[in-house]
Amino acid sequence: MRLTAAALAFALLATPALAADTEGKITAVDRENMTITLQDGSTYRLPPEMDASAVADGMDVVIAYRVNEDGERQITDMLLPE
Structure with a gap:
């Protein structure tokens, strides 16, 4: 039983953060909290640096991004298409 629990705990710790990408129009920028919201309602945290x-509504x-x-x-890269 202990071995099974240890294996499960190890598997959970070894799972990498989920990474994905998306695109859309910015509908809100919260500079105080360093977040942006896209038209689908999803909120993303800007990198601290x-x-x-540089970003604005519209x-x-x-x-x-990756999900922590x-x-x-958490945004890992952003492209502003022209």
Whole structure:
């Protein structure tokens, strides 16, 4: 029984953060909390080193992100198509 529990715990710890990508139009920018919201209602956290003034409502974006252990979507890369 202990071996099964240990194997399960190890498998959960070894699981990488979920990574994905999406695109859409920004409908809200929260510079205080460093987040953006897209037209589908999904919220994404901007990287701490990013200048939040570079993004604005109405911009189309392509985002690569990962879901952290708290279920928060953390942007890892962002493209602002022209």
